[in-house]
Amino acid sequence: xxxxxxxxxxxxxxxxxxxxxxxxxxxxxxxxxxxxxxxxxxxxxxxxxxxxxxxxxxxxxx
Amino acid sequence: xxxxxxxxxxxxxxxxxxxxxxxxxxxxxxxxxxxxxxxxxxxxxxxxxxxxxxxxxxxxxxxxxxxxxxxxxxxxxxxxxxxxxxxxxxxxxxxxxxxxxxxxxxxxxxxxxxxxxxxxxxxxxxxxxxxxxxxxxxxxxxxxxxxxxxxxxxxxxxxxxxxxxxxxxxxxxxxxxxxxxxxxxxxxxxxxxxxxxxxxxxxxxxxxxxxxxxxxxxxxxxxxxxxxxxxxxxxxxxxxxxxxxxxxxxxxxxxxxxxxxxxxxxxxxxxxxxxxxxxxxxxxxxxxxxxxxxxxxxxxxxxxxxxxxxxxxxxxxxxxxxxxxxxxx
Amino acid sequence: xxxxxxxxxxxxxxxxxxxxxxxxxxxxxxxxxxxxxxxxxxxxxxxxxxxxxxxxxxxxxxxxxxxxxxxxxxxxxxxxxxxxxxxxxxxxxxxxxxxxxxxxxxxxxxxxxxxxxxxxxxxxxxxxxxxxxxxxxxxxxxxxxxxxxxxxxxxxxxxxxxxxxxxxxxxxxxxxxxxxxxxxxxxxxxxxxxxxxxxxxxxxxxxxxxxxxxxxxxxxxxxxxxxxxxxxxxxxxxxxxxxxxxxxxxxxxxxxxxxxxxxxxxxxxxxxxxxxxxxxxxxxxxxxxxxxxxxxxxxxxxxxxxxxxxxxxxxxxxxxxxxxxxxxxxxxxx
Numbered sequence: 001x002x003x004x005x006x007x008x009x010x011x012x013x014x015x016x017x018x019x020x021x022x023x024x025x026x027x028x029x030x031x032x033x034x035x036x037x038x039x040x041x042x043x044x045x046x047x048x049x050x051x052x053x054x055x056x057x058x059x060x061x062x
Numbered sequence: 063x064x065x066x067x068x069x070x071x072x073x074x075x076x077x078x079x080x081x082x083x084x085x086x087x088x089x090x091x092x093x094x095x096x097x098x099x100x101x102x103x104x105x106x107x108x109x110x111x112x113x114x115x116x117x118x119x120x121x122x123x124x125x126x127x128x129x130x131x132x133x134x135x136x137x138x139x140x141x142x143x144x145x146x147x148x149x150x151x152x153x154x155x156x157x158x159x160x161x162x163x164x165x166x167x168x169x170x171x172x173x174x175x176x177x178x179x180x181x182x183x184x185x186x187x188x189x190x191x192x193x194x195x196x197x198x199x200x201x202x203x204x205x206x207x208x209x210x211x212x213x214x215x216x217x218x219x220x221x222x223x224x225x226x227x228x229x230x231x232x233x234x235x236x237x238x239x240x241x242x243x244x245x246x247x248x249x250x251x252x253x254x255x256x257x258x259x260x261x262x263x264x265x266x267x268x269x270x271x272x273x274x275x276x277x278x279x280x281x282x283x284x285x286x287x288x289x290x291x292x293x294x295x296x297x298x299x300x301x302x303x304x305x306x307x308x309x310x311x312x313x314x315x316x317x318x319x320x321x322x323x324x325x326x327x328x329x330x331x332x333x334x335x336x337x338x339x340x341x342x343x344x345x346x347x348x349x350x351x352x353x354x355x356x357x358x359x360x361x362x363x364x365x366x367x368x369x370x371x372x373x374x375x376x377x378x379x380x381x382x383x384x385x386x387x388x389x390x391x
Numbered sequence: 392x393x394x395x396x397x398x399x400x401x402x403x404x405x406x407x408x409x410x411x412x413x414x415x416x417x418x419x420x421x422x423x424x425x426x427x428x429x430x431x432x433x434x435x436x437x438x439x440x441x442x443x444x445x446x447x448x449x450x451x452x453x454x455x456x457x458x459x460x461x462x463x464x465x466x467x468x469x470x471x472x473x474x475x476x477x478x479x480x481x482x483x484x485x486x487x488x489x490x491x492x493x494x495x496x497x498x499x500x501x502x503x504x505x506x507x508x509x510x511x512x513x514x515x516x517x518x519x520x521x522x523x524x525x526x527x528x529x530x531x532x533x534x535x536x537x538x539x540x541x542x543x544x545x546x547x548x549x550x551x552x553x554x555x556x557x558x559x560x561x562x563x564x565x566x567x568x569x570x571x572x573x574x575x576x577x578x579x580x581x582x583x584x585x586x587x588x589x590x591x592x593x594x595x596x597x598x599x600x601x602x603x604x605x606x607x608x609x610x611x612x613x614x615x616x617x618x619x620x621x622x623x624x625x626x627x628x629x630x631x632x633x634x635x636x637x638x639x640x641x642x643x644x645x646x647x648x649x650x651x652x653x654x655x656x657x658x659x660x661x662x663x664x665x666x667x668x669x670x671x672x673x674x675x676x677x678x679x680x681x682x683x684x685x686x687x688x689x690x691x692x693x694x695x696x697x698x699x700x701x702x703x704x705x706x707x708x709x710x711x712x713x714x715x716x717x718x719x720x721x722x723x724x725x
Binding site: 002003005007027028029030031032033050051052053 | 561565571572573574575576634635637638639641642644723724725
C-alpha cells in the first residue's frame, strides 16, 4: 500500500495547529496540496515523501 | 515473499522475477489492501452508494473489486451511482463541506501507510462537527496477518520483503518480533527495481548464512522508530480489531476501527462473520502461503480471470494470480 | 430546448451564431453540400468528441473536433477537402460557451485551410449530455501512391513517435480538479497534416501512421500489431515523456504509455529512413524519437505469444509484454 513519491515543498500555510497545516508539494512541476501534520520539522525546499496527500517523511538531501 | 502489492507491481513491470535465477522463487504476498478487502465490505459500499443521497468516495483501486455477487463500484457508477475517485482522504472533507446535502461515505482501506491520512480526515471531521460524513472502515494491519501466515506450519515462505512504506510509518519494532519469533529473515525493502534487488539480495545472504534478522534495505526512507507523529495519530484515532482478510480468514487484531470519541463517524459496527479462506471456489489461502501455484488452481484462466475474478489474488493486477495470468500463462 | 425544435430559434442559432463564424463557400443553406473532387482516391473519416471539460489547458472541444478528424485523414496521407460538423447540445449550455467553441472551430479550420461545409444541430434535455458533444466527418484526397496502413508494416521497420507522450492526458486530469493536481502542462493538441505532408514530400516510404489518442502508445501499437500481424518491440528508455507527465503518473499510479494524446502519431517506416523521418518530425516536436521496431510476422500455428503482440524492453533489459488496461486507467494508491 504504497505508492509514495518524493516532491519538493514549495509553500506552507504555516497553520499553528499541525492538523490543519498544509502546503503545496511540487512533483517535477505538478503541484498538489499535501498535509504536513506528520512532518512538523519540514521546511520549504525539503523533499517530502508523500502518500495519498500526506507527507510521511522528510528525505535527507542526497 | 514480497508483502506489498506495489512491490509486486514493480517486480513484474520491470521483469525482475524473470531476471532472477530459477532457484529464487518469489511468492506474491497478500500485500494489497485492495484485494484483501472482504467482499462483505464491498457489498456494504455498493448498498450504500445505491441510495440517491449517498456520495461514495474511494481510491481508484477499489472500483473493480468484486462483491459477493460479482458486481463492483465501477458498475454502480456506470448505472448512475455517485461514486467519486479521490487521491487523498483530505479531499473527502472538502467534498462533505461543499456538498452539505449529500451523505458522504469514505471507503477507508489501506495498510498502516494510509492510516495516518484516514486519521487526519477523522480528526478534522470530528473537530468541524460534520454531520454528513461517515467512514466505512476496512483498514488492515500487516504484522498480525504476517504472523498468522508465517505461523502456519505448511507455509513455505523462507524470507520476507517487508513493505518499505509501512515501515516508514511503523518503524522496526513489530518486524523485529516477527523475525525472531518465526526465525525468518525480514528485510524492509523499497519499490524501485534497484531497491527490490537490494532487498532480495539481503534476504538471500541471510538465508545462506543461516541468519534470521530484521534488516533495513530502504534506509533513505525507513528509520528505526518510524514516524512518531504518524504513529501517535494512529493510536489516538484507531484501535486494533479482528478483521477478515479476504483469502486468509479472520486475522486477530488484523484491522483498525475508530476508537472513541471518533467511533460515531464509522458507518457500521465492526462485527463481521469470519469466512475461512474466502469462498469455496478460491483457494487463495494456499496460494498466499506458497502451497499452490496460481496455474495449478482448477479455476485458473477458466472460471477465474482478471476480467471475472473469483477471489483475492486475481482481483487486482498485483495479486499473485492476476500477475501470473498476465506474464506466465 | 426551443433551439433544437426546428423552428425560428434553431434558424437563428444557425444563421446568427454558427454560420457567420464558420464562413460558407456559397452561403446557401441547403440539405447537402456539393464538392468537386480533384483525385481518384478519396479518404473519409468520422469521429465524435465527448471531452470533459469542454475547455482544457491547450485546447477545447472545437479545436479538437477539427484537428482530430483532419488527423485521421492525415494518417492515410490524405489532404482534407472539407469537414462536416454536428452538434448535440445539452439544454442549459450557455450560448456564450457555444460561441467560443464555434470560434475555435473556425480558427482551427482557417489555420489548416479547410472549411466546414455541412452540419447539424440538435438539443437534448438537461442531464442527457455532457454540455456538448460534437461529431465531425472529414473528406480528403489521397495524392500519393503509397498504401499507408498496418498491413504494410514489415519486420525490421522502425517505430517512431512524433513527440513526447501524455500531455493531453495530464492536461485533462488537471483541468478536472477532482484529483487536486495542478500542472502547467498543456494538451499536445495539434494538427498532424503538415508533418505528414512533409514526410511524403521528403520521400519517406511511410508504411503506417497512427495518431495516438485514448489509450496512448500502448493502445495504438497494440492495434497496429494485431492488424498488421506483426509483433512490435518498444524500448522504455527511448520513449519521450515530459518529467511533469512522468511525475503525475507516478503520483497517481498511471502508466505514461497509456495516457491520452491528441497531437502525436506513430510513424512506421523502413529502418534506413529513420534519420530522414526524424529530421522532418523534429522541426515540429524536438522530442520526436525512434522508440522501437517491428518484430516478427506471425503465421497461423506460430509459437509467438500473440496475446500480447507488443513488448516493452524495460530499463533493465527485460522484455515485458504490454498489457492494455481493462478500460480507462484509474488512479491507484497501491
